[in-house]
């Protein structure tokens with residue numbers, strides 16, 4: 001039986017999002033319905049609202065979520081009804097050429113629900129195939145990853161996107177090793193997670209670079225050992241000075257701007273690694289001398305979703321949280337009701353928060 005639930009919808013380009021009553025079908029084969037408990041507000045939701053991702057309005061926003069599995073489709077063996085899950089946008093298929101070669105974190109055919117959730121009978125496009133600013137959502141079974149229920153949903157949900165992207169940029173893509181020096185350019189939620197990931201992986205020098213002194217103060221709370229205020233000093237020179245004149249072993253770009261990419265490229269030690277996790281605008285270009293690319297050696301690596309494997313990484317990161325070794329609480333700047341998403345976009349753009357998290361049912 002189709003259920004009616006409240007949800008945050010972007011009906012048309014650039015206009016404020018609204019809370020609507022949408023229809024959620026019963027789960028079919030390979031699908032589950034999740035009662036959402038919490039969902040973080042991510043930049044990508046705003047990009048959808050503004051028509052910068054696709055023009056397939058109306059969008060059902062929200063994708064950094066945790067909740068309880070309410071119902072499962074006829075053939076679903078995992079997860080089970082009552083499981084506490086984090087939603088993910090990388091439900092690996094197991095059959096594409098990346099999966100077959102043993103590299104499922106690059107899966108080229110990830111699963112989403114096949115039935116549509118609807119608004120007045122019209123199909124909604126769920127953000128990143130999830131759509132979780134809603135009391136309930138329909139996803140593919142593989143998009144719901146079971147984790148220990150002792151972690152609060154507001155915190156767990158963050159692992160579903162930005163925080164995982166940052167942690168994984170350092171731990172998976174950057175392959176940070178004990179004793180490495182790491183410089184993180186851009187210290188929003190993603191950059192701070194990269195700082196936390198670098199610390200977890202054993203980096204002994206973790207340099208935070210940002211234009212905003214407030215962001216640098218927060219970065220120190222996540223474990224940055226040094227800070228560089230890029231509005232006042234040349235960040236490339238500053239990173240070199242802090243690393244014995246050589247540059248950092250791993251530089252992580254968490255802004256998405258060509259100028260910052262070029263800084264991160266130049267601030268690497270010889271044979272160092274550049275990780276690009278910030279999402280660039282479609283028309284952004286980079287211009288680096290080919291001899292510098294060749295001559296410096298090392299690796300330039302884009303990182304989508306922190307090259308994570310949800311079934312491997314979510315339970316492991318939750319364990320680290322429960323052991324007090326990964327401070328996820330600090331990312332939650334505020335909890336808000338479903339009605340607060342549009343205002344939270346404003347605070348996000350003003351740089352006032354790391355993460356606003358919708359607590360579903362909270363009024």
Ligand SMILES: NC(=O)c1ccc[n+]([C@@H]2O[C@H](COP(=O)([O-])OP(=O)(O)OC[C@H]3O[C@@H](n4cnc5c(N)ncnc54)[C@H](O)[C@@H]3O)[C@@H](O)[C@H]2O)c1
Pocket residue numbers: 043044161162165185186187188189190191209210211212215230254255256257260276277278279280303304305306351354
């Ligand atoms: N690759 C992925 O899978 C993935 C996943 C989620 C988010 N992202 C992307 O990561 C990026 C960061 O996301 P966020 O939520 O942390 O954003 P944010 O806006 O909270 O943080 C960006 C930070 O960069 C700083 N900054 C801006 N210009 C700078 C400059 N020239 N030099 C140094 N710092 C500068 C800002 O002051 C801010 O602190 C975005 O592009 C986002 O779309 C990528």
Ligand SMILES: [Zn+2]
Pocket residue numbers: 092093094095096097098099100104106107108109110
């Ligand atoms: Zn695959």
Ligand SMILES: [Zn+2]
Pocket residue numbers: 042043044045063064161162
């Ligand atoms: Zn996101």
